[in-house]
Amino acid sequence: MSTSVRSYGGRSAEERTTDRRHRLVEATVALLAEHGESGTTMTAICARAALTERYFYESFAHREDALLAALDQVCSQIAAAAVGVLEQTSGSPEQRVHAVMASFVDLVSRQPSVGLVAVVHSSATPTLRARRHELIGTFADLVAAEAAVLYGPDAWPAERARLQGLVYIAGFAELVASWLTGEVELSAEQLTETASDLFVSLSRRP
Amino acid sequence: MSTSVRSYGGRSAEERTTDRRHRLVEATVALLAEHGESGTTMTAICARAALTERYFYESFAHREDALLAALDQVCSQIAAAAVGVLEQTSGSPEQRVHAVMASFVDLVSRQPSVGLVAVVHSSATPTLRARRHELIGTFADLVAAEAAVLYGPDAWPAERARLQGLVYIAGFAELVASWLTGEVELSAEQLTETASDLFVSLSRRP
């Protein structure tokens, strides 16, 4: 296929290709949330993005690339929100944790597709699962760091703190997944409270 | 297709059909563990079970039926093992929990496919996810009950105890999944210890 170098429709070549890629990723996120992995075919992605199949290969080598891009996309959103809240909140560690939980619950309430992709459909393929594990690790470290602030750096050995974070994040992910799919009936506030409480329970000193 | 009523090869009709079903379920478990949901096609299941496609519809209406049967199969094994251990072990609640964890870790070590299906591939489709949620609920109740014995029935409100169990089981599932896929390096003993410790951490009195 020809490489874009000229302006078209008043927009530069790079502008157009990144826009197309963005539309494809957005379509992938939406389809994953609505129809799961097997329903997120390349044809369906292109149709939803209103682009021809040809443009799919302009941005991705395989279908799985698009799935990974979708997962990365929603995780960036989540991480950005969490980091933003942590930077802006300056109370006790408990308050900081609570604020992060609240912002996350708020995010997935406003954009359920973000939560569904991040938490429900993120282990559909081995590659996705691997990425999910990395991402969980990132959040687990964040959790472990906050627990160290809360209860002192020596409350738990580093390795234990990490596993603790892993189990907490994964458990929390399942809780949110059940909440998004309606399997668990809670208000957003109750969900936030429960998640914060459980974090404190798990990480407080032996 | 003709309904089996006659004996063949020295075995009754019912014997043959249940045997075929058993082989199909076993094949489905193995394929799920090895190649995931999308790799577990009906054709592949039949090939692995050394049976014709025709016999697939003797036991299942759709492919998803076979996947559900596979999940049920491994969960029955897990539950049976857990209940068996609980019945036989008569020490302190901590010891009982530890014994259950050890038996589970032992089971998935000897038959990784059981663990992989139960824990890694159990949310591949919406139907599977729903069943997985039910099953997690069952184990969560079991965990909540044990926690009530450990710390008294009033340590936590019933609803909270249930959510606590849910989060713990899901977190534990992810831990085991990471262990089975080699993403977390621990010995079987370390895994058992960590899991038991985390349970105690999470469920002890506020």
Next chain:
DNA sequence: ACAAACTGACAGGAGTCCCTGTCAGATCAA
């Protein structure tokens, strides 16, 4: 104005998958 670049529509080949149907050969009951 005109050639080059870019775009969308669509055709179609190769590969799978699901599911049904046919058919020769093995096995059984009478």
Next chain:
DNA sequence: TTGATCTGACAGGGACTCCTGTCAGTTTGT
């Protein structure tokens, strides 16, 4: 033995997926 039953092998329709390729029409820079 013989006719009904059961089994495995396999063919093939219909639908779908991925991916490539063609081509007319639009937009651009010169």
